Amino acid sequence: MSGKPKLHYFNGRGRMESIRWLLAAAGVEFEECFLETKDDLTKLQKDGSLLFQQVPMVEIDGMKMAQSRAIGNYIAAKYNLYGKDLKERALIDMYVEAIIDLNELLMTHPFQPADKKEQHFATIVDKATNRYFPVYEKVLKDHGQDFLVGNRFSRADVQLLETILMAEECKPDILAKFPLLQSFKARISNIPTIKKFLQPGSQRKPPLQEKDVPKLMKIFH
Amino acid sequence: MLFSASYFSGNRELRSMSGKPRLTYLNGRGRMETIRWLLAAAGVEFEENFLETREQYEKLIKDGVLMFQQVPLVEIDGMKMVQTRAILSYVAGKYNLYGKDLKERALIDMYVEGITDLMQMILMFPFSPPEAKEKNLHSIKDRATNRYFPVFEKVLKQHGQDFLVGNKFSWADVQLIEAILAVEEKIPAVLSGFPQLQAFKIRMSNMPTIKKFLQPGSPRKPPPDESYVETVLKIFKK
Numbered sequence: 001m002s003g004k005p006k007l008h009y010f011n012g013r014g015r016m017e018s019i020r021w022l023l024a025a026a027g028v029e030f031e032e033c034f035l036e037t038k039d040d041l042t043k044l045q046k047d048g049s050l051l052f053q054q055v056p057m058v059e060i061d062g063m064k065m066a067q068s069r070a071i072g073n074y075i076a077a078k079y080n081l082y083g084k085d086l087k088e089r090a091l092i093d094m095y096v097e098a099i100i101d102l103n104e105l106l107m108t109h110p111f112q113p114a115d116k117k118e119q120h121f122a123t124i125v126d127k128a129t130n131r132y133f134p135v136y137e138k139v140l141k142d143h144g145q146d147f148l149v150g151n152r153f154s155r156a157d158v159q160l161l162e163t164i165l166m167a168e169e170c171k172p173d174i175l176a177k178f179p180l181l182q183s184f185k186a187r188i189s190n191i192p193t194i195k196k197f198l199q200p201g202s203q204r205k206p207p208l209q210e211k212d213v214p215k216l217m218k219i220f221h
Numbered sequence: 222m223l224f225s226a227s228y229f230s231g232n233r234e235l236r237s238m239s240g241k242p243r244l245t246y247l248n249g250r251g252r253m254e255t256i257r258w259l260l261a262a263a264g265v266e267f268e269e270n271f272l273e274t275r276e277q278y279e280k281l282i283k284d285g286v287l288m289f290q291q292v293p294l295v296e297i298d299g300m301k302m303v304q305t306r307a308i309l310s311y312v313a314g315k316y317n318l319y320g321k322d323l324k325e326r327a328l329i330d331m332y333v334e335g336i337t338d339l340m341q342m343i344l345m346f347p348f349s350p351p352e353a354k355e356k357n358l359h360s361i362k363d364r365a366t367n368r369y370f371p372v373f374e375k376v377l378k379q380h381g382q383d384f385l386v387g388n389k390f391s392w393a394d395v396q397l398i399e400a401i402l403a404v405e406e407k408i409p410a411v412l413s414g415f416p417q418l419q420a421f422k423i424r425m426s427n428m429p430t431i432k433k434f435l436q437p438g439s440p441r442k443p444p445p446d447e448s449y450v451e452t453v454l455k456i457f458k459k
Binding site: 052061066069070078087093096101 | 288302327338
């Protein structure tokens with residue numbers, strides 16, 4: 001009954017992490033309800049809380065919101081992180097959708113069978129350094145501003161930082177050829193709300209460990 | 222290859238001379254079809270540039286026109302837009318198909334995202350190996366009838382209105398009618414347990430812009446066949 005958004009997911013990153021980042025960046029405190037067993041998921045499904053029987057689910061402003069993109073869109077718009085008009089929104093959407101594609105690769109890495117892991121890792125590095133990062137490096141270079149869109153902090157900046165940090169967990173020197181992304185990373189990490197989120201004890205979740213994969217599979221399969 | 226400054230200045234070859242949006246994709250449904258539906262539903266005429274060879278695709282990449290080296294690409298209002306959802310959101314916003322406020326938007330987004338998950342199964346179906354096709358068809362039927370259609374049946378039943386959100390035609394309605402027709406192509410009796418959706422289907426099909434789109438000769442593309450699959454693999458092979 002606190003009025004704070006309430007997040008329903010397992011105690012890990014997955015498809016909820018971007019939402020945690022966005023709320024934290026906006027300075028919004030939130031509560032979390034962790035699914036530990038399949039029964040926890042079944043209970044939520046049975047009581048009609050999950051629109052399409054899936055998590056993430058976020059209780060916010062009287063709604064039980066499903067679908068991570070819908071939730072992200074709502075939070076971004078509510079907290080003025082979505083640009084000033086349709087065209088800025090369009091740019092933010094384009095940048096964010098591509099980041100989500102890269103995130104998808106990063107997120108699915110722990111679930112790859114052993115014989116596919118090395119190839120998957122190579123794909124991640126290839127896509128990050130040849131398809132995605134060059135675009136954002138160039139955007140920052142072309143306008144010389146601190147933020148990706150409209151000279152103003154937005155959802156695109158939050159999601160890019162999140163992905164950069166995840167990619168670095170995968171390969172620590174992945175930003176070697178991207179000086180502007182390196183300074184972007186430093187700059188955005190120092191924004192007070194984000195700095196707080198990056199400190200130990202925040203609601204940011206650690207990377208998924210291989211040993212946790214079986215437990216996750218039990219809840220969702 | 223980096224996308225070049227021509228992104229904003231407008232590459233002369235590609236710029237639509239008519240002012241209409243210009244769609245670049247294969248001559249088939251794929252990820253562009255929902256965009257065609259939405260533009261058509263909004264009554265917006267558009268041009269199409271079909272990719273038929275790998276060379277054409279590689280040239281687009283070399284010219285720096287595809288922000289992330291991918292299609293769909295839609296040139297609209299001076300932008301070279303990529304990423305299906307970004308394009309759809311822009312079109313919906315521009316043509317007032319995105320609800321009247323944040324909360325209606327949220328509902329539309331939730332509905333659209335659910336339908337997109339179902340459509341993803343249909344999108345991938347032609348590319349599944351022959352031995353997996355029967356199982357995948359069964360999954361589509363299961364998801365449609367147990368997860369997605371019941372939600373929209375209930376929404377329509379509860380508010381008794383003609384449209385899914387806010388008593389007004391929106392992106393969600395377009396996406397749902399597209400999905401219903403696509404699933405019916407594979408599973409003709411799929412709506413048999415859903416009287417509200419049956420009525421919805423008729424109602425949407427009779428809206429003038431959609432009626433026009435459903436007629437022969439419109440930009441609507443036929444279901445994917447083997448030749449389409451071959452073209453996709455040929456153009457986008459790694």
